[in-house]
Amino acid sequence: DGGITQSPKYLFRKEGQNVTLSCEQNLNHDAMYWYRQDPGQGLRLIYYSQIVNDFQKGDIAEGYSVSREKKESFPLTVTSAQKNPTAFYLCASSGGTGGRNEQFFGPGTRLTVL
Amino acid sequence: AQSVTQLDSHVSVSEGTPVLLRCNYSSSYSPSLFWYVQHPNKGLQLLLKYTSAATLVKGINGFEAEFKKSETSFHLTKPSAHMSDAAEYFCVVTPSGFQKLVFGTGTRLLVSP
Numbered sequence: 001d002g003g004i005t006q007s008p009k010y011l012f013r014k015e016g017q018n019v020t021l022s023c024e025q026n027l028n029h030d031a032m033y034w035y036r037q038d039p040g041q042g043l044r045l046i047y048y049s050q051i052v053n054d055f056q057k058g059d060i061a062e063g064y065s066v067s068r069e070k071k072e073s074f075p076l077t078v079t080s081a082q083k084n085p086t087a088f089y090l091c092a093s094s095g096g097t098g099g100r101n102e103q104f105f106g107p108g109t110r111l112t113v114l
Numbered sequence: 115a116q117s118v119t120q121l122d123s124h125v126s127v128s129e130g131t132p133v134l135l136r137c138n139y140s141s142s143y144s145p146s147l148f149w150y151v152q153h154p155n156k157g158l159q160l161l162l163k164y165t166s167a168a169t170l171v172k173g174i175n176g177f178e179a180e181f182k183k184s185e186t187s188f189h190l191t192k193p194s195a196h197m198s199d200a201a202e203y204f205c206v207v208t209p210s211g212f213q214k215l216v217f218g219t220g221t222r223l224l225v226s227p
Contacts, residue, residue, distance in 0.1 A: 004157075040123070042204060042217030043158075058214075090157055102148060103215060105157035 003027065004106035006091050011111045013078070013085065021076045021109045023091035030095065032074040033103060036060060037088040046089075049074055078111065086113045116141045118207050120218035128226050133177075133192040135221045137205035140186065147188045148206040148215070149179055158204065164188065175199070200225045 004025045013019045025032065031050050035043040045058030049068040063082025068074055074093075078085045088110050092103040121136040139145060146165045150158040162173025169181040179190045188205060205218040 006157075040219065042118075042219045043215075044217075045214065048214075088155075092158075102160050102163055105150075105159070107157045108155065110155070 004091060004093055004104055006089075006106040006109050008109060009107070011109055013111060013113050015113060016080045018077055018079050019111065021078070021089055021091075021111070023074045023076065023106060025072055025074075025091075025093045025104075025106075027093055027095075027104060028071070029093035029104070030071070031093060031101075032068070033092040033094075034058075034064070034066065034074070034076045035090045035092065037090060037108075043090060046076065085111055087111060116143075116145065116207050116216045118205050118216055118218035120203075120205050120221050122221050123219070124222045124224065126224040126226065127195045129197055130194050133190070133195045133199065133223065135190040135203050135205075135223065137188045137190065137218060138186055139188060139205070139207045141207055145207050147179075147181060148208075149173065149177070149188075149190050150204045150206060152202045152204065152220075154201075161190070161203075195223075195225050197225050197227065199223060 007022045033048040034046040037043050044060050046064050047066040049055035052071050055068050065077045088108050090108045091106040094101040094103045117140045119138045148163045149161040151161050152158045161177050162171045164171045164181045172178045177192050202220045202222050204220050206215050208215050
């Protein structure tokens with residue numbers, strides 16, 4: 001099956017810890033994205049990558065970091081600098097970065113800070 | 115700047131009755147528009163998209179949307195609601211040529227028997 005996988009489904013973090021969320025796709029897509037979703041709000045873009053070894057900040061990149069060493073993988077690290085990390089995190093990919101290319105989403109990771 | 119306004123945070127319908135979810139957009143460019151659906155604790159699934167072809171767009175599961183430039187609207191409709199349609203729906207805009215999606219705040223559709 002082609003698609004996007006995210007792991008883990010649920011993640012608990014103590015304050016002051018860094019955690020890494022995994023995102024893998026086998027759709028052979030060049031572009032990948034990370035979004036954050038909070039209750040009652042739309043999705044907000046954290047980081048995106050148009051090609052391997054390249055990525056750009058989105059609207060709320062502070063306290064997050066990413067890497068894109070392989071085409072199929074785009075892990076997100078939530079650092080201790082992120083002041084309010086409890087949220088639902090969604091990874092997406094698209095075949096191109098033009099506006100007409102729909103994005104395909106993974107099932108999400110729910111992060112809770114204890 | 116691009117923006118999307120979903121006019122209702124919640125819509126309640128009875129099974130078998132029509133569904134109307136409203137979306138207005140603002141864009142300086144000729145936009146692409148999407149509707150996505152999200153079931154609880156799941157990722158988003160594309161319902162349909164408009165990319166400057168036919169203004170009436172048909173999607174999956176019997177949904178359709180009409181692009182009305184004069185009204186800057188892209189409302190989502192379905193003739194007859196099913197229980198399985200209960201979910202959150204997001205209207206999304208992106209100007210042609212750019213990769214950034216701008217999401218509305220979502221409309222939660224409740225379907226009662």
